[in-house]
Amino acid sequence: MNILVYINSSNHLAKSALEAVAYAKKIGGTITVVATGSVDDATLGTLGEYGAQKVLVDRSVSTEDSQQVTRLIAKAAESTGAELIVFSHDLVAKAVAPRLSVRLKAGLISGAVDVPNANGQVKVNVFSGKAFGFVSVKSATKIISLLPNSFQPEKSGSACAVEAFDGGAGASVIKVVETKIPEGEIPLPEAELVVSAGRGLKGPENWGMVEDLAKVLGAATACSRPVADIGWRPHHEHVGQTGVAIRPNLYIAAGISGAIQHLAGVNGSKVIVVINTDPEAPFFKAADYGVVGDAFEVLPKLTEAVKKFRSTPH
Amino acid sequence: MKILVCISKSPDTTSKIAFTDGNKQFDENGVQYIVNPYDEWYALVRGLELKETLGGNLTIITVGNVADEAIIRKALAIGADDAVRIDADPKDAYYTATQIAEYAKSNGFDLILTGKETINYNGSQVAGMIAEALDLPFVSLATKLEINGTTARMEQEIVGGIQVVEANLPLVVSCAKGMAEQRIPNMRGIMAARTKPLTVVAPAAVEELTAYVEYGLPAAKSAVKMIDPNNMDELVALLHNEAKVI
């Protein structure tokens, strides 16, 4: 099977890009990557180590313009005879994959969490993670976007060739006015460890202890919805059904009740630790480890314990 | 300004999720349907705010059957001027988007808004599909939207930050949190909604491209392990040795 994997990489190859290539490798076939973004050829060539046979790159395409990216991928799909096109389910894919589906009349499965089963059906999360479903595609060409952090990238091959490719994109109709990226923060969707807190923390002035723990762990910080709504924390930290959905390896929740809408965005976490004064808090039902206690005492103790652990060799 | 807001129904956020018919059908027993929160709170309300400042008309559209008229009336009560129901079961995103695009094609909208995804299928597909079918620019998951003349300025959350982009109308935008604040319909709105126009349109012939074959529920979690609040060393050890996450 000819598989095309689209990668949007500005500055560095995101882990999600490696996941997408390794996912295609696991499905099996001839894998061509089509890439946009500023990453240099040598770095793009390392995608060969994850299974790519060749990388086609068009740096003139603006990833903000879904029409340009769609034209590029459609052209690459035609030139490689792609039967399957794989994306990582990120902001660009959410704009481009549906367009491509219409353009190529190719069924789209978004948010895949596994490779297709023996019947070609693909598992996805539905009802905000409260259930899963298996989707089949009726068209000959198929498109899958892979949920980040649901597939482990594995290295096996060696570097591959990188070729310039003219996507025939034309001028962009989307103008980027400004990009604001705060320095030094770990972006939440990419974070493997997340420390989160809710209304139980009583006020924004108490977030220091959340940040202290996040710092010693090298974790990102998150919060429940009311906390973002009252303005204690920035909106981009709000996780849950109506906020960011995350799938970190470790999610530590302090002073969060564990309402169903909160769980919906975090129940994909591999391990959940809950700290709450109320032993009946619903979050304990979804937790792997629970601490019934006051976050104001437990968080600093946990920070100290992590510090101690980090300073002793293992 | 002619604004079209796409709304879909979704189970109330507290609904218990279950399946019937050998896990092939969603169990609707006891499920209360609401307007998908992203459609209602962000797309619809931002659309209304824009209409209120710039003038014009806001139409809502849904692909669905007679039972879905309840969510249409809710959206009308919040302030939409009129509504369109395409009389069909929304079989998959492609089917739904194509129906909406067919209607939009012959009605010339300046702005088409959707929520970023539905909370039942979480696909993030319909808006981009409409944009492609109409050959329009599309901005996904916008958290802010301002219109100045024929130019739209939007913010999007990108990995680790925010990006500000501009595009010309006509345009398709999917809306995420930040766009607007939820509005509760008042008595006057609810009364007015009863008499606002609702057009029912026959569906176009469209083949769907995907199908849900089966559903399931995640395996039950094993019981939580409780740790003494005075023994955080034990928690750290478990996270390292047992869970292997630090």
Ligand SMILES: Cc1cc2nc3c(=O)[nH]c(=O)nc-3n(C[C@H](O)[C@H](O)[C@H](O)COP(=O)(O)OP(=O)(O)OC[C@H]3O[C@@H](n4cnc5c(N)ncnc54)[C@H](O)[C@@H]3O)c2cc1C
């Ligand atoms: C349509 C809809 C969508 C929603 N989407 C989201 C979403 O995306 N994300 C989200 O988070 N919520 C969402 N919500 C809100 C959700 O239902 C809850 O209201 C919210 O998650 C509660 O936040 P909380 O746990 O921080 O606050 P609370 O419910 O007030 O809980 C605070 C918790 O802190 C504990 N506590 C208090 N003091 C301490 C202490 N000193 N130490 C330790 N624990 C303490 C309490 O026992 C309690 O369990 C949504 C709601 C609706 C209706």
